[in-house]
Amino acid sequence: MSWVSVLREHEPLFRRAPSAHNTQPWTIDYRADEIVIGVDPARSLPDSDPTGRDLALGMGAFAETCLIVAADAGLCVDCDLSDPRLIRLVAAARRYDTRFHRADVDARRVARGPYAEGLLDLVILAALEPGIVHVRSRALAGELAAADRWMFGTPPVARELRHWLRLDPRDPRYHRDGLTDRALELSRPEARVLAGALRAYPLTRRLGLPALLAAGGRNLLRYDGSVLVLTGEDDDVREAGRRLLRTWLLLGRFGLAVHPLSQLLDCPATAGRLTARVGGRPLAVFRVGHPRHEPDRSARLPPTH
Numbered sequence: 677m678s679w680v681s682v683l684r685e686h687e688p689l690f691r692r693a694p695s696a697h698n699t700q701p702w703t704i705d706y707r708a709d710e711i712v713i714g715v716d717p718a719r720s721l722p723d724s725d726p727t728g729r730d731l732a733l734g735m736g737a738f739a740e741t742c743l744i745v746a747a748d749a750g751l752c753v754d755c756d757l758s759d760p761r762l763i764r765l766v767a768a769a770r771r772y773d774t775r776f777h778r779a780d781v782d783a784r785r786v787a788r789g790p791y792a793e794g795l796l797d798l799v800i801l802a803a804l805e806p807g808i809v810h811v812r813s814r815a816l817a818g819e820l821a822a823a824d825r826w827m828f829g830t831p832p833v834a835r836e837l838r839h840w841l842r843l844d845p846r847d848p849r850y851h852r853d854g855l856t857d858r859a860l861e862l863s864r865p866e867a868r869v870l871a872g873a874l875r876a877y878p879l880t881r882r883l884g885l886p887a888l889l890a891a892g893g894r895n896l897l898r899y900d901g902s903v904l905v906l907t908g909e910d911d912d913v914r915e916a917g918r919r920l921l922r923t924w925l926l927l928g929r930f931g932l933a934v935h936p937l938s939q940l941l942d943c944p945a946t947a948g949r950l951t952a953r954v955g956g957r958p959l960a961v962f963r964v965g966h967p968r969h970e971p972d973r974s975a976r977l978p979p980t981h
């Protein structure tokens with residue numbers, strides 16, 4: 677059996693890789709001696725991610741996940757990023773050198789509910805990849821409210837979010853992709869209010885919906901906790917995506933969960949202030965902590981046939 681066929685059997689596992697809005701934007705083309713990973717344009721986010729930053733981060737995270745799964749299966753595989761549009765998984769002379777295993781990939785998940793109070797300790801901070809800046813959560817609480825108001829007040833961005841929300845368990849896409857009410861840790865009444873408000877969006881926008889929805893997340897950072905900012909001058913943001921995935925897996929090893937807050941980078945005003953604060957180009961922002969309850973396992977598309 678070729679390495680391609682063996683790795684293919686692990687597709688459900690490497691599909692656990694994270695992606696913005698859980699769009700799972702990758703296409704997987706199994707060939708005789710390589711696996712070519714491309715982008716499905718129907719699963720990109722042109723309005724929320726116009727620069728393709730999150731798409732590139734997600735592609736890099738996916739490639740890193742594939743390499744970890746391949747190494748764990750005893751396969752010698754490397755990735756080739758020389759084509760900016762594609763990632764090639766190719767045969768290598770030796771196994772990919774990683775400290776992570778399939779169990780790390782399987783256990784990783786985003787947690788959007790409350791976290792226990794407390795800052796990350798220095799041992800963990802010292803173990804992180806280069807280019808990661810620590811910020812106290814309270815310092816960004818007002819910024820998050822501003823970014824949320826921008827997000828819910830910018831029609832194409834709000835519309836795109838609505839497209840990927842799965843707020844009704846009867847939605848046929850509920851178990852395939854997108855962000856479910858459970859992933860967002862919304863109660864049934866909260867999910868119904870959000871669904872109704874977004875359905876009537878042009879009207880509710882005028883009625884002050886952005887401020888109302890932003891108020892929902894007002895307390896998200898009002899506790900003594902840690903936010904990490906991944907910075908980098910990487911010419912290829914996909915490399916930063918690989919670092920991001922390794923960072924999330926490492927934090928997972930310490931029992932820590934993450935919650936990305938990309939709106940802080942998408943909103944031009946808050947992005948500018950965050951860049952000044954961290955003194956580098958921020959590529960990803962996420963809070964980190966011990967979640968007070970176990971997050972739900974997110975949906976994935978079935979493997980390709």
Ligand SMILES: Cc1cc2nc3c(=O)[nH]c(=O)nc-3n(C[C@H](O)[C@H](O)[C@H](O)COP(=O)(O)O)c2cc1C
Nearest residue numbers: 694695696697698730733785786936937938939974
């Ligand atoms: C580049 C990137 C940006 C993301 N931005 C956000 C975000 O702004 N807010 C959020 O709640 N989740 C964000 N996520 C998390 C995804 O929504 C999450 O990975 C996806 O729903 C799958 O869930 P899981 O990671 O728990 O498996 C982001 C993930 C990636 C890779």
